[in-house]
Amino acid sequence: MEESAKLKNFLDWATLNGISDSPFIEVNQHKPQNTNVSQTCSPSSSSSSSCLGHSLSVSHFPNAGGRGLCAVRDIGKGELILRVPKSALMTSQSLVMNDVKLSMCVSKSNLSSTQVLQFVLAVALLNEVAKGKQSWWYPYLTQFPTNYDILASFDQFEIQALQLDDAIWTAEKALEKTKVEWKDACPIMEELMFKPHYMSFKAWIWASASISSRTMHIPWDAAGCFCPVGDFFNYAAPGEEQLPSEDLTAADTGAKSLRLTDGVFEEIYSAYCFYARRNYKKGDQVLLSYGTYTNLELLEHYGFILNDNLNDKAYVALPSNLNIQCSWLPDSLYIHQNGKPSFALLTAMRLWATPTHLQKSVRQLAYSGSSISNTNEIIVMEWLVKKCCLAMENLPTSIEEDKSLLSVLDKEYETAMELKIALSGLTGETLAFLKVNGVVNDGISSTISIPKKVIRSLDRWKLAILWRLRYKMMLHYCISRCTKVINDVS
Secondary structure (H helix, E strand, C coil), X not given: XXXXXXXXXXXXXXXXCCCECCCCXXXXXXXXXXXXXXXXXXXXXXXXXXXXCCCEEEEEECCCCEEEEEECCCECCCCEEEEEEHHHCEXXXXXXXXXXXHHHHHHCCCCCHHHHHHHHHXXXXXXXHHCHHHXXXXXXXXXXXXXXXXXXHCCHHHHHCCCCHHHHHHHHHHHHHHHHHHHHHHHHHHHCCCCHHHHCHHHXXXXXXXXXXXXXXXXXXXXXXXXXXXXXXXXXCHHHCCCCCCCCCHHHHHHHHHCCCCEEXXXXXXXXXXXXXXXXXXXXXXXXXXXXXXXXXXXXXXXXXXXXXXXXXXXXXXXXXXXXXXXXXXXXXXXXXXXXXXXXXXXXXXXXXXXXXXXXXXXXXXXXXCCCCHHHHHHHHHHHHHHHXXXXXXXXXXXXXXXXXXXXXXXXCCEHHHHHHHHCCCCHHHHHHHHHCCCCCCCCCCCCECCHHHHHHHXXXXXXHHHHHHHHHHHHHHHHHHHHHHHHHC
16 A cells, blocks of 8 residues: 555656656646746646556566556557656756755765766765655655665675676676775765765665666766656567568658667657557557666666576687687677577687688688588587586586476465475575575574565575576577487488
């Protein structure tokens, strides 16, 4: 009931400030923020007085991102579905400009230009949160998550649960970067006389994660902006986009294909505008593409992964002399989500498997994407199978063990004792989780509920297991594909 009331209060606030999902809206001259006069909008006569209801509504999608935006009618690709006025965007500039004390602290700080872009929005966000109900942004701030699962929030146990060296390095780097930023920002927060709670590293992670996962690009501020209501859209990978409809006229195709079918700030409207990225039926979740990300990148910046991410990639250790055979960038030598070696990887490996004196004569054939010979193809496929198998054997757990562990973790446990009993004796990893989170005491009461801290750690652990499982499945699919090719050409 409390969350419902907060959401209604926020949507009322959004409506008063000109946010609307009606394509017929005309945004009036924007008033400055933090005044008693709010922006108004002029919806069509048939539209609701709420900022939502013409095209979208807030809904819950348990298996697809949680809270998101639902289509309340059939929506066509390229159609304008949400408009957020510039004056309703939260930016570092607007927050600093409307707080004299914050402005003075930032102006006399010794931060470099890069640090200003990096820190000011986080400091300003915490400064605004600390104001509580006195903040003009309070109705919007109540809609922010209380915690995030980005890599910088992972503890050492959760980082090690990723298992892959590259993933562990990425997580440790993200954590260290966040700590450095926090230490550099502490002098400003001290001068602003932040209470200890808002100066803590935990609070800084929250602010950093909010910026990482919720801000959108704007041309006048490299730090980006928070976009009320616009940040309710859940993510869809770019690879899932549909092709333009065949029944569009040439003019329609030109207009809709050239325009961004996602979110973009448009000067003509002085607003952030969101367009449907595909056709939606009434009741569908309307999604937004944040860009092309692997699952590790999604976990690092947004705190989630996709079960079916067409942009995911797996890398294996390649021959040391491979780069001599080709000019491909290392990032292009990978295995696709479905286990298929990338074009660059296949090309490079086919040349690598060719005797040096013959490489010049077959280079054009290799770069066309064709196999060079059956013998050559078998060498390449057998080498990839061997490398994928070796990579999986060197990991602490197998695919089957990860699936089994997830099936246990996916169950609902009401008490700490139930969780301890379920995990005890499974693997060394589960015992480590119980120890790290203090759930090993033999005297635990059967009625003590699981602490929130343990639940959050459990969620991050599950994300780590899901990520490594998806990685292993890519290697598994590659082994199957390569083995089939070997059998077909033998």
